[in-house]
Amino acid sequence: MHATAAAQLGEASNGPTMGAVVQTHCPYCALQCGMGLGTDQEGTGALRVLARDFPTNNGGLCQKGWTAAELLTSPQRLTTPLVRHAGRLQAASWDHALDTVVAGIKAVQTSHGAAAVAVFGGGGLTNEKCYALGKFARVALKTPYIDYNGRFCMSSAAAAANRSFGIDRGLPFPLSDLAEADVILMLGSNAAETMPPFMQWLTRQRDNGGRLIVVDPRRTPTARASSLHLAVTPGTDLALVNGLLHILIMAGAIDESYIASRTVGFAEVRRVVASYHPERVERITGVPAAQLRAVAGMLAEAERAILLTARGAEQHSKGVDTVSALINLALALGLPDGPGSGYGCLTGQGNGQGGREHGQKADQLPGYRSITDPAAREHIASIWGIPVDDLPGPGRSAFELLDSLGTESGPRALLLAGSNPVVSAPDSTRITARLQALDLLVVSDVVLSETAALADVVLPVTQWAEETGTMTNLEGRVLLRNKAIDPPAEVRSDLQVISELARRLEAPGSWSADPATVFDELARASAGGISDYAGISYSKITAQDGVFWPCPDAEHPGTARLFAERFHTADGMARFFAVEHRAVAEDIDEEYPIYLTTGRVLQQYQSGAQTRRIAALAQAQPESFVELHPDLAERLDVSEGELIMVRSRRGVAQGLARITDSIRPDTVFMPFHFADAGAANRVTNPALDPISKMPEFKVCAVVLEKADA
Numbered sequence: 076m077h078a079t080a081a082a083q084l085g086e087a088s089n090g091p092t093m094g095a096v097v098q099t100h101c102p103y104c105a106l107q108c109g110m111g112l113g114t115d116q117e118g119t120g121a122l123r124v125l126a127r128d129f130p131t132n133n134g135g136l137c138q139k140g141w142t143a144a145e146l147l148t149s150p151q152r153l154t155t156p157l158v159r160h161a162g163r164l165q166a167a168s169w170d171h172a173l174d175t176v177v178a179g180i181k182a183v184q185t186s187h188g189a190a191a192v193a194v195f196g197g198g199g200l201t202n203e204k205c206y207a208l209g210k211f212a213r214v215a216l217k218t219p220y221i222d223y224n225g226r227f228c229m230s231s232a233a234a235a236a237n238r239s240f241g242i243d244r245g246l247p248f249p250l251s252d253l254a255e256a257d258v259i260l261m262l263g264s265n266a267a268e269t270m271p272p273f274m275q276w277l278t279r280q281r282d283n284g285g286r287l288i289v290v291d292p293r294r295t296p297t298a299r300a301s302s303l304h305l306a307v308t309p310g311t312d313l314a315l316v317n318g319l320l321h322i323l324i325m326a327g328a329i330d331e332s333y334i335a336s337r338t339v340g341f342a343e344v345r346r347v348v349a350s351y352h353p354e355r356v357e358r359i360t361g362v363p364a365a366q367l368r369a370v371a372g373m374l375a376e377a378e379r380a381i382l383l384t385a386r387g388a389e390q391h392s393k394g395v396d397t398v399s400a401l402i403n404l405a406l407a408l409g410l411p412d413g414p415g416s417g418y419g420c421l422t423g424q425g426n427g428q429g430g431r432e433h434g435q436k437a438d439q440l441p442g443y444r445s446i447t448d449p450a451a452r453e454h455i456a457s458i459w460g461i462p463v464d465d466l467p468g469p470g471r472s473a474f475e476l477l478d479s480l481g482t483e484s485g486p487r488a489l490l491l492a493g494s495n496p497v498v499s500a501p502d503s504t505r506i507t508a509r510l511q512a513l514d515l516l517v518v519s520d521v522v523l524s525e526t527a528a529l530a531d532v533v534l535p536v537t538q539w540a541e542e543t544g545t546m547t548n549l550e551g552r553v554l555l556r557n558k559a560i561d562p563p564a565e566v567r568s569d570l571q572v573i574s575e576l577a578r579r580l581e582a583p584g585s586w587s588a589d590p591a592t593v594f595d596e597l598a599r600a601s602a603g604g605i606s607d608y609a610g611i612s613y614s615k616i617t618a619q620d621g622v623f624w625p626c627p628d629a630e631h632p633g634t635a636r637l638f639a640e641r642f643h644t645a646d647g648m649a650r651f652f653a654v655e656h657r658a659v660a661e662d663i664d665e666e667y668p669i670y671l672t673t674g675r676v677l678q679q680y681q682s683g684a685q686t687r688r689i690a691a692l693a694q695a696q697p698e699s700f701v702e703l704h705p706d707l708a709e710r711l712d713v714s715e716g717e718l719i720m721v722r723s724r725r726g727v728a729q730g731l732a733r734i735t736d737s738i739r740p741d742t743v744f745m746p747f748h749f750a751d752a753g754a755a756n757r758v759t760n761p762a763l764d765p766i767s768k769m770p771e772f773k774v775c776a777v778v779l780e781k782a783d784a
């Protein structure tokens with residue numbers, strides 16, 4: 076137990092077997108459930124996860140949270156740097172590993188220039204790390220090339236919110252507002268598996284008499300908890316939502332006075348949705364017109380309604396427009412206003428929100444500023460202590476960056492932290508080849524992920540419970556994760572790695588490895604920006620169970636609800652964007668007659684790098700599978716548990732058949748958590764949304780083959 080943190084937080088009241096308990100948050104998803112970490116003093120001294128009463132999860136955790144401490148002491152974690160010699164990764168000293176990194180960077184820069192080195196980050200990293208990584212790329216490496224895995228996650232919802240509201244905070248209201256809504260419409264979220272303690276808010280809403288509508292090609296555990304499930308054809312949510320607005324306009328159920336006083340651009344939307352009559356929408360989406368009318372009826376009746384999107388609706392080559400369609404619906408109904416009403420996106424990764432605010436995005440500077448805005452550049456250059464002309468411009472989006480590695484025009488060296496793209500990037504075979512074409516790949520990780528296994532240098536870093544740092548949850552609430560234990564001797568934090576590399580590269584400015592010092596700099600850098608953290612401090616976060624940004628000064632309490640009076644646009648008005656349905660990038664045909672969609676299961680997290688190494692989770696979900704409808708199974712003569720191959724134009728992935736009538740007969744589902752032959756991303760389509768550059772993870776055309784054929 077870290078003595079200071081424990082002393083600050085006091086002794087536990089969790090029963091006689093527990094030592095001091097440190098109040099912290101789960102290492103995984105964006106709900107960032109509050110939890111306690113205590114040492115079992117009578118037993119082994121191992122860390123134990125304890126329930127903690129925090130306003131988002133109220134003591135609830137999912138199975139991943141309860142088992143999260145296991146990886147801290149796992150024999151599978153990395154405990155020493157590794158450097159590749161004669162083709163093999165071998166244990167090395169930190170000095171040798173960092174010397175190798177710096178020599179490699181300098182060699183590449185000397186022959187190919189500063190832009191030949193790139194950085195790839197992650198939305199699971201703390202705010203302090205995301206900030207330091209963005210600064211490191213621009214100041215120490217002087218490269219424009221930095222992006223991160225949030226591009227695969229949040230980017231479509233972010234772009235749509237920015238263009239309508241002028242600000243992008245996943246939920247512009249606290250989670251507790253959900254309980255107040257008469258109707259909640261969820262597009263493409265399986266929260267019952269992806270953030271189980273979130274479901275308590277839906278239960279409260281139902282107990283208050285509210286209704287839940289879930290749109291998903293599968294009857295998921297979330298859909299089972301709903302009043303109405305719409306089994307939409309993958310990639311057609313935009314048409315569905317335009318269809319709902321069509322019915323509501325025809326019924327005179329829109330809020331004309333709200334539209335007039337708080338928005339601009341409705342006339343064009345009214346014109347476009349005029350052609351989305353229910354029968355046409357039924358043909359596009361597969362959702363019966365009667366169900367569309369039923370949903371529109373519920374929305375028309377509702378005094379308060381909340382419309383939500385998650386990855387099911389967003390991870391498409393038209394993800395931005397789909398979210399815009401839903402924002403249009405919310406604005407037309409006059410929702411983004413008071414408690415229990417509005418539009419929100421359910422952010423995914425632990426710091427998926429903060430990860431998109433502090434400058435690890437290709438086009439962004441801290442405080443959610445644009446890297447092309449001259450005033451923003453001046454401000455950040457002065458914080459960083461560099462001439463503004465030394466600040467690079469925008470780089471490339473995640474997939475475009477990864478796809479350019481090792482090519483004529485692309486970077487030749489990559490420093491990567493907090494992502495495992497060999498498993499999680501679309502068309503992963505292609506991306507793996509690009510990573511292998513690099514002159515230098517450096518990966519910081521806690522385990523030897525599939526991507527780390529390709530690296531020239533692997534740096535072992537501390538885990539959540541071994542370091543302090545802030546995370547910003549799906550509500551925009553900035554939280555503090557407290558250090559609970561000391562890391563193994565030869566393990567360093569990402570901040571230590573960044574500051575040591577910056578020192579060796581003789582970067583200008585200050586490079587603290589102390590999280591609190593970095594947070595202070597981050598807060599100053601964010602001052603006056605969209606995501607303003609200037610008034611947030613570690614002590615304030617602890618004192619008030621997190622602080623909602625924007626929080627511009629020390630006296631400010633934080634902003635739980637964003638849009639009560641105005642939007643974050645120059646004139647304060649929200650913008651409608653007229654959007655049209657378009658086909659998926661790769662539609663089914665004779666050769667590839669089935670849709671593949673991909674997503675998550677409860678017991679695995681993301682690329683599985685962490686959760687596949689936790690015994691109870693690996694046991695619950697040991698390998699890849701393919702969910703398919705009984706009719707399809709019969710047609711293909713596939714039986715339950717049989718190994719089947721899913722083939723697309725990009726490649727093939729295998730999984731065991733799980734036959735269930737909860738999925739549409741024209742669609743199969745695979746989780747993306749598994750590596751090697753079971754990796755769904757060997758098959759997925761990297762067609763990108765033109766605005767957000769989000770890949771179309773959620774739909775491509777495949778053919779199913781029996782393994783023994």
Ligand SMILES: Nc1nc2c(c(=O)[nH]1)N[C@H]1C(S)=C(S)[C@@H](COP(=O)(O)OP(=O)(O)OC[C@H]3O[C@@H](n4cnc5c(=O)[nH]c(N)nc54)[C@H](O)[C@@H]3O)O[C@H]1N2
Pocket residue numbers: 104105228262263264265266268269270290291292293295307308309310311312385386387388422423424425672673674675676677678679680681682744773774
């Ligand atoms: N257990 C677990 N929890 C997690 C994660 C994890 O890996 N594992 N990851 C975290 C992260 S980073 C994220 S982003 C979130 C993601 O959280 P969710 O968005 O809830 O997760 P997904 O399973 O990716 O997708 C949700 C649903 O979209 C449906 N879907 C597929 N295609 C379509 C479509 O065209 N339209 C509609 N309407 N629905 C469609 C799928 O059937 C699936 O049930 O989860 C977070 N929580």
Ligand SMILES: Nc1nc2c(c(=O)[nH]1)N[C@H]1C(S)=C(S)[C@@H](COP(=O)(O)OP(=O)(O)OC[C@H]3O[C@@H](n4cnc5c(=O)[nH]c(N)nc54)[C@H](O)[C@@H]3O)O[C@H]1N2
Pocket residue numbers: 197198199200201224225227228229386390423424491492493494495496498499500501519520521522524536537538539569673674675680681682683684685747755756759772773
């Ligand atoms: N087919 C398909 N593909 C998808 C998706 C999908 O729905 N379908 N979803 C996409 C989405 S939404 C996301 S968010 C991505 C996520 O996919 P990835 O970006 O691969 O995310 P993780 O598996 O969480 O990878 C995080 C890595 O960082 C390590 N790590 C954890 N904490 C730290 C830390 O503090 N420092 C460092 N240096 N490393 C750390 C972990 O061990 C792990 O290896 O996948 C995307 N890919």
Ligand code: SF4
Pocket residue numbers: 101102103104105106107108132135136137138139140141269270271272273
């Ligand atoms: S819901 Fe998310 S934050 Fe909560 S315990 Fe599960 S993984 Fe952790």
Ligand SMILES: [Mo]
Pocket residue numbers: 227228229423424
């Ligand atoms: Mo995500």
